[in-house]
Amino acid sequence: LRRKMKDIVAEEHLYLGFSHQYSDSIFPLHTSISLFLLSYCDCRLFKIFLVPTGEDVDDQFVTKNLLGDLEVHLISRCQLPLVVQSCCLPAVVVKDGKFCRAGLSVVLRHIILKTYETDPSKKDVLELLGFKKTCLKACAEVSQWTRLCEISIPLAVEEFLTASPQHCQTIPPDILQLERKLGEPVRVHNDDKIRRQKLQQQKAGAKAAVPVLGKEETEEGETVEMHERPLPSLELSIAFSKLLVQEGSGAVNRETPHIRRTKSADLPLLDHVFAEGLYFTLADIVLLPCIHQFLVSSKKQGKNLVNLPLISSWYRRVQEVPGVKKAAGKCNMELLQLPELMSAPEEQLQDFSSVPDELEENDNCHFIGGPRPTMTKLKENGIEAKFSPHPDPDWTLDWTNLPSAVSPGEGKMSRDRALRKQQQLNNLVAVVTKLAKPGDVIVDFCSGGGHVGIVLAYMMPSCQVVLIENKELSLARAKDRSDELGLNNVWFIQANLDYFNGNFNIGVALHACGVATDMVIEHCIKARAAFVISPCCYGFIQNTVKFKYPRSHQFKEILSYKEHMILCRFADQTAVQLPPERRLIGKQCMGLVDLDRAWAAEERNYSVQVISMEPESCSPKNNMFVGIP
Numbered sequence: 001l002r003r004k005m006k007d008i009v010a011e012e013h014l015y016l017g018f019s020h021q022y023s024d025s026i027f028p029l030h031t032s033i034s035l036f037l038l039s040y041c042d043c044r045l046f047k048i049f050l051v052p053t054g055e056d057v058d059d060q061f062v063t064k065n066l067l068g069d070l071e072v073h074l075i076s077r078c079q080l081p082l083v084v085q086s087c088c089l090p091a092v093v094v095k096d097g098k099f100c101r102a103g104l105s106v107v108l109r110h111i112i113l114k115t116y117e118t119d120p121s122k123k124d125v126l127e128l129l130g131f132k133k134t135c136l137k138a139c140a141e142v143s144q145w146t147r148l149c150e151i152s153i154p155l156a157v158e159e160f161l162t163a164s165p166q167h168c169q170t171i172p173p174d175i176l177q178l179e180r181k182l183g184e185p186v187r188v189h190n191d192d193k194i195r196r197q198k199l200q201q202q203k204a205g206a207k208a209a210v211p212v213l214g215k216e217e218t219e220e221g222e223t224v225e226m227h228e229r230p231l232p233s234l235e236l237s238i239a240f241s242k243l244l245v246q247e248g249s250g251a252v253n254r255e256t257p258h259i260r261r262t263k264s265a266d267l268p269l270l271d272h273v274f275a276e277g278l279y280f281t282l283a284d285i286v287l288l289p290c291i292h293q294f295l296v297s298s299k300k301q302g303k304n305l306v307n308l309p310l311i312s313s314w315y316r317r318v319q320e321v322p323g324v325k326k327a328a329g330k331c332n333m334e335l336l337q338l339p340e341l342m343s344a345p346e347e348q349l350q351d352f353s354s355v356p357d358e359l360e361e362n363d364n365c366h367f368i369g370g371p372r373p374t375m376t377k378l379k380e381n382g383i384e385a386k387f388s389p390h391p392d393p394d395w396t397l398d399w400t401n402l403p404s405a406v407s408p409g410e411g412k413m414s415r416d417r418a419l420r421k422q423q424q425l426n427n428l429v430a431v432v433t434k435l436a437k438p439g440d441v442i443v444d445f446c447s448g449g450g451h452v453g454i455v456l457a458y459m460m461p462s463c464q465v466v467l468i469e470n471k472e473l474s475l476a477r478a479k480d481r482s483d484e485l486g487l488n489n490v491w492f493i494q495a496n497l498d499y500f501n502g503n504f505n506i507g508v509a510l511h512a513c514g515v516a517t518d519m520v521i522e523h524c525i526k527a528r529a530a531f532v533i534s535p536c537c538y539g540f541i542q543n544t545v546k547f548k549y550p551r552s553h554q555f556k557e558i559l560s561y562k563e564h565m566i567l568c569r570f571a572d573q574t575a576v577q578l579p580p581e582r583r584l585i586g587k588q589c590m591g592l593v594d595l596d597r598a599w600a601a602e603e604r605n606y607s608v609q610v611i612s613m614e615p616e617s618c619s620p621k622n623n624m625f626v627g628i629p
Contacts, residue, residue, distance in 0.1 A: 011094065012045065012046050012047070012092055012093070012094055012095070013047045013048075013093050014046040014047070014048045014091075014111075015049045015075070015089055015090060015091045016049070016050055016051065016089060017030065017050075017090070018031060018050040019054070023293065023297075025293055025333070027158065028154070029154040029157060029293070030089070031089075031090065032331070033285070033290070035331055036285060036327055037111055037112070037285050039070070040324065040327035041112065041115045041125050043111055045118060046092065048070060048072045048073065049074070049075045050074050050075070051074075051075055051080065051089060070330075081093050081097040083097055083098065083100045084102075086491075086500060086501065086502025086503075087100060087103075087499055087500060087501065088102060088498075088499040089102070090104060090107045091103075091107065098479075098490065098492060099475075099491075099494075100492070101472075101493075101494045101495065102493060102494070102495040102499045102500070103496055103498075103499035104150050104286070105136040105140075105282075105496075106496070108282055108285070109135075109136065110494075112282065113129075124322075124323075127280075127281075128281050128285065129282060130276065130279070135282045135283060136149060136150065136282055136283060139497075139498075140498065141515060141545070141546065142514075142515065145283075148177060148181070149286045149287060150286065152174040153175065153287060153290050153291075155174075156174040156175060157172070157175075157291075157293050160294060160297065161293060161297055171307060175294060175308070175311070176307075178291075179308050181272075181275075182272045182310035186278060187277070272310070272314070274314065284318055288318055288324070289331075289333065291311060291314075292315070292335065292336070295312075295315060295336055296336065305338070315336070316337075319335050371566050371567055371570040371585060371589055372585075374559065374563045374566050374567055375585075375588065375589070377558060377559070377563070378555075378559070381558050383555075383558070385587075385589075385590075385591025385592050387591060387610055387611060387623075388609035388611050390427075390611050390612065390614050391430070391431065391611075392430045393614040395426060395430040397426055397455070403458075403484075403485060405481045405484040405485050406454060406455055406481075406485065407422065408421040408422060408425065409421075420617075420618045423613070423614075423615065423618035424511075424534065424613060425455055425510070426614075428452055428508055428510060428624070429452075429455055429456065431626055432456060432506060433459065433460065435506055435530050435532070435628070436463055436505070437505075438462035439462065439463070440464075440506060441465075441502070441503065441504040441505050442456055442460075442464070442505065443466045443500070443506070443507050443508070443523075444456065444468065444508050445468050445507055445512060445516075445519075445520045446510075446512045446516050447468060447469045447474075448469060448471070448478075450474075450477070450478025452508055452509075453466075453478065453508075454485070457482065457490045458487065461489055462489075463489065464490075465491070466490075466491045466492075467492050468493045468495060469494060470494065470495065471494075478492060497519045497520065497523060498519075506529055506532070507520055507531045508532045508533065509531075510534050511537075511619075512535060512536060513536050513540060514539075514541050515540070515541055515544055515547055517533055517536075518541075518551065520533055521597065521601055521625070528629045531626075531627040532625065532626055532627075534613070534621065535590075535594060537572070538567075538569075538572050538589070538590060538593055539568060539571070539572040541565070541593070542565070543561060549561055550596045551596050551599075551600035552599035552600040552603060553603065564596070567592050567593050570585060570589045571586060571590040571592075571593050572586065573585065573586035573589070574590065575620050590623050594610045594625065598610050605629065606627045606628065606629055608625060608626070608628075609626045609627075610623060611624045612624070
């Protein structure tokens with residue numbers, strides 16, 4: 001039992017990419033960020049491997065000069081477990097090589113949760129995930145903030161460091177966007193109370209004074225007493241009182257009646273202390289190595305940081321957080337001591353409002369007049385929803401003779417819902433079994449609890465099935481079902497879709513939400529794989545960094561983005577309790593949105609059919625794509 005427990009704790013392998021060293025960081029920056037978090041958490045639960053992009057890396061140089069006191073091993077990409085070879089790094093894989101977590105945010109969140117699970121006294125580590133434990137949980141394709149922290153800023157800094165002198169005269173737009181974000185008002189779960197305290201503090205002219213850190217340990221192990229100094233705002237007082245795990249020093253007393261009667265709209269806004277607001281989170285851990293490298297390079301080039309007063313203040317403030325300097329020392333990050341910066345006169349400042357933000361073009365669409373004018377416009381141009389006949393409407397699995405772990409009824413759902421889920425699976429499995437050949441790799445995107453993937457793996461043991469899902473609990477349930485069935489042909493990958501880059505033959509997705517349907521189609525097209533997809537949540541479709549709507553040339557020539565969004569919103573009007581006429585319009589809107597997607601795929605040399613599932617009552621979202629390259 002003791003050996004088994006040791007295996008559970010110790011046998012997780014963390015794989016980090018390694019391209020080169022620059023200054024005091026390992027690149028890509030995702031690797032430096034991962035190592036910094038491990039040092040900050042004092043986490044030694046993972047066996048760490050560096051995966052060089054080149055073949056001429058000196059083992060001794062890497063391990064001794066870059067990694068502090070962490071034990072790290074070198075491994076070539078061809079030696080990686082097969083499931084990891086299908087993913088972008090960083091990645092964590094458990095001992096049996098079947099369950100992999102990939103992508104920066106997923107891996108960092110796992111390190112935090114694993115650290116706390118092993119040592120529940122490290123509550124400060126768990127606090128990195130924020131109030132609802134959702135920090136950087138949303139995928140980068142739908143969350144501007146996750147994309148900025150996880151992808152845009154690391155890439156922008158890497159490009160800045162490698163650019164020629166004439167190309168690094170200007171501050172990267174993504175850095176400017178962070179400066180702008182730090183200037184936006186903060187929203188927190190109890191901000192009304194804090195804003196009233198701020199108003200009272202302002203009226204009293206109070207200046208809070210809290211200890212910055214108490215004590216800090218130097219690199220040599222000496223303990224230095226830190227002095228008190230006045231903090232300029234209530235926000236700082238609240239933030240650092242939480243970090244010191246004590247009641248807020250200088251806390252404001254109960255509000256006066258005049259303050260309590262003040263309308264919320266008249267309360268002062270809260271300022272940023274850290275990247276996500278008042279509290280130190282994983283976002284700060286991610287940004288620090290990136291901004292540090294940017295500042296080091298800017299200082300060497302003699303740049304004036306007057307345009308980045310908020311980033312400079314944030315950088316100084318993060319250094320005051322307990323444990324940050326110690327972790328930086330372990331990672332050989334020589335943090336800069338920046339002077340206080342005042343904002344430059346307006347005419348000298350770069351116009352932050354001009355920073356491009358691809359997602360702002362979505363505007364707030366106001367849908368007046370319903371979908372009929374848009375549908376009529378399409379009809380006048382010869383475009384109507386059309387559905388191909390179902391290839392095998394009566395095909396069904398023999399559910400009564402299948403093991404219980406194969407059936408969706410095994411989960412927590414009603415008998416009626418389980419029956420509808422079985423009917424949905426009948427439709428997808430019927431098509432996939434006709435397309436698949438022995439040895440094929442089938443990927444179940446947005447797999448959830450594995451309803452599709454587990455059935456396919458059980459029915460087709462000669463195929464390798466890969467389940468990809470961002471939610472860890474859902475994927476863990478799928479693995480439990482797979483283990484109960486003794487399946488040996490399933491991999492489980494907890495990752496956002498963008499971090500899967502493996503080859504495969506067929507992609508499937510049951511009720512991929514909103515833009516996720518288009519992400520799955522794009523993955524399949526890039527891999528030249530067939531796809532069988534049932535879309536869902538049309539109302540969540542919107543322009544993103546990678547996807548613009550309408551998708552096809554035919555629709556773009558006729559409809560504006562706003563008109564296409566009208567179709568998407570009304571495509572969600574198919575619920576059973578709605579009037580039949582309204583459901584019919586919803587079904588037609590679904591058909592038009594999916595016809596646009598089908599034509600876009602056909603423009604890239606695919607044959608695509610849009611089919612209605614049988615029976616249509618199996619789901620209000622009963623459309624299904626079948627695409628073949």
